[in-house]
Amino acid sequence: MYFSANNLTGGYGGVNIIEDCSFKVNLGEIVSILGPNGAGKSTAMKAMLGILSLNSGDVLLNGQDITKIKTQDRIKLGISFVPQIKNIFTELSVKENLEMGAFLFDENIDNKIDEMFTLFPILKEKRNQIAGELSGGQRQQVAIARALMTNPKVLMLDEPTAGVSPVIMEELFQHILNIKKQNIAVLMVEQNARQALEISDRGYILVTGKNAYEGKGDYLLKDKEIRKAFLGG
Amino acid sequence: MIRNIDFKICFSVIFLLTIFVGLFQSWGLALSILNLCLISGIMSMGVNIQWGFAGLINFGVMGFLAIGGLATVLVSVPPVYEAWAAGGVGILISGLFLAFIIFTIFFINKKLKKYKYKSYLVFFIIIISIPLLKFISGPSISKIESINAATSGFLGGANLPIIFSWFVGAILSAMVAFVVGKVCLGLRSDYLAISTLLVSGIIITIVKHEEWLSRGVKNVIGLKRPVPYEVDLQKSELFIKIIEFINFSKLSKNFDPEVNANLLNQLVISSSGVFVKFCFTIIFLSIVLIILYLSEKALNSPWGRMMRAIRDNEEAAKAMGKNVVKQHLFIFMLGSAIIGFAGAMLVTYDGLFTPSSYQPLRYTFLIWVMVLLGGTGNNYGAILGGFVVWFIWIQSAPFASVVINFTTNHLDDTSLIKEHLFNSVPYFRYLMMGCGLLLVMRYRPEGLLPEKVIKN
Amino acid sequence: MDFLNSIILLTNFIIVPGITYGSQLALGAIGVTLIYGVLRFANFAYGDLMAFGTMIVILVTWYLQSKGISFGLLPTALIALPVGILFTIAVSLFFDKTVFEYYREKKSNPVTFIVVSLGIMFVLNAVVRIIIGPNDINFMDGHKFIMKAREFKQLTGLNEGLAIKSTQVITLITTIITCALLFYFLNKTKTGKSMRAYSDNEDLALLSGIDPKRIVLLTWVIVSILATVAGTLYGLDKSFKPFTYFNNLLPIFAATIVGGIGNPLGAFYGGFLIAFSEIALTYAYKKFFKYLMPESLEPSTLIQFISTDYKFAISFAILIIVLIFRPNGIFKGKVI
Structure with a gap:
């Protein structure tokens, strides 16, 4: 496995929100973390990024133990993150947002920006517009594109489709499938479980901070019990 | 209340420091420091009520102090009848006009809440009324100011005992605080700080430049006193007898009656000064205790608990149906009234009103240092802070001289550096205040006497 | 002819002083707004930082003058300016390290920052007064006037004169250069953009690998440059007095808020708005109307x-009006 988090336990102020959680994702794979509200999905993601300190467990990237490495340095190692809220620079133009994504890289980033423009054509059109003025779906694209600018091997998305219409959601998932094709490991937390599983290779279902189910996307989709409990029948 | 440990700390520090200065420097100095410390204590209690209990930043302390100072002039100075005859009517009409404008604005704000262009209407009224006000009052003002410009040139006051002015100062301050609060209190904390600082600048400008009202930069001197005058004491048989009695041992050492009479005379002169200050001390101390008592009572009442609840979590308090805006306005007025009261006391004690002496560093930020150093949210802390800061403020000049003397010992007496440093001795107090504030904020952010968390 | 006279009158008493004063306020306000945008607090020590920078410039000017060095027609202070800037940067960074950093790491609330900036205000206030004293100092040398009122009258044959002081031109040119460089830096360079990004969204800036320490350092450097330049220009144009510098803080704050906090371009316009309002509303227009009105309608008052x-x-009124009508400032805030 390219990226794996094993037996993570941690939380805020001495209370463990996640207990003994494990996640794995390989290059060219989409893995979703699902579960009811308050199950600790976002917390788990923060734990993998190093924003939240762990009580036990470790995080491995391509065999290297990165548990003790700071968030900022994990980005240099090829992990990128799209937060759920405040995930773009609202006062900067679209192009400047992308440039900031590639802040750590000194080489010519114009190619990389062009690459993003082919991946997200709408952004090319709006490249000089202030990002805060874009629609919800477009902002989400800016956010993902900014995260991709760091040349990540692992892309983490915290609820990328929160608050967008079903049509836009379809579009965003299509983009995520395109990202997968570039041999990037995609790990996402999702509320829209059914749609997420449809594009995912594998999924984890968290309940009260613990791994409850895991398996291939279509397997989880077909399982009667899971459908009843988490996917609305 | 007497059992309170903070009370003991607070007043024993005050007592000991005063005794110390009395013994090693002089009793006159000790009492004058003590008196100003007590006034500072009242000022910092006023700020503490706003900041410590309600979390409101008021950087307009200087303005409210000046309003209190103005009150002493308006209340105690005898009226200048000629000036009233010349321009009194014009001023009264302008006053009515101003009141009318303010009333209209509040009326519009209240009754026309829904009206879309309400703010524009208010704006328009203000723009029109300023030149109008100038037009109405202008001729009377120049008439008033031209009457005996060298000695009066203003309307004078009501010729009442000066003690009244303390209450008038409080009321005037509260009224100004009402208007300021209505406009500014909704702003977030840093905007409120800047706005109140601007307001105090405007108030000082008014006091400085409206000479018909306050004599402005020409100052008002020789204000009345609530205590006897030294000259009267020195003539009083009883006072001389008492001094003779107290210093009996000292006087009995000499046998020459002429030397004795001279010595007695000197003692009477110096004691009369101390006695006057002592009278002030008694008045000030009782006021400090009264305000402290009321404030403590209020703080521990249901109302005080509600205020702290609003301070600690405004949203939750709002959700519980508390009218935060109204409470904030009330407490802003209350704190400002206390500051105005202290401002009037200060001018009474000085015996003169000098508008140009009001500077934000001394009259706003120093008071803030007192509150922050003493202990935000604790009345005893505020008093102690007022005392300690004023004490350091006064004693830092002699202290700085000693330090400079010591460090520049090896230099020649005519050395320019030495001379320069001695000339700038007064400014070392700013340095001490700044460093003191920074150190307290860093290592004891809760202040010398922290707020007591009252558990239900 | 009367019409021309009236125009010259306004130019001489409102437009020229307005541009000069506006430039000084604008530079100051941009500094305050940068601190607000990046470090997120209202710095009450800013006026005294300006005074400190100007003081160093004056001391160096005196030193240069004593060595017989001058800048020809231009004031010697311009040669001394870089030294003043260096000292101001040093002082800013010193206070950041010893004071502000601690509270930044603790993520203290804005009020705590305001209070510690008061502490620094006291200290700087004392330092300036101890070193150079509280009095008025005039350190302008070089050529005083570019155009004297009398010369203008002779030249044009008009009744009204137009005086242009060299400090006014120096102020304008320096402001244009400084602002052009600053806005180029903020909008076109990678570091400048990262500063704006940090001000806009701190968490995301960290996730993008932007180093907060560097941004903070850079902000203090830029702010110190602006403070020293603004302070020196003001001192050259009027005179240096520590207390005036403290008082200037108020219109500067007003300009910052009017322009939208954290928005340098807004602060720039805000400075001019405050300056022109102040001058235009306190000017007595009697003479102006005298030129334009027939004699019978001549005004009797000022x-x-x-x-x-x-x-x-005036600052207060504009501030309140803006806060009531557009709480985020005229120019929609937070864009450093």
């Missing part, structure tokens, strides 16, 4: 909206 003494009231 036609002055409000007396010069009340210039604070």
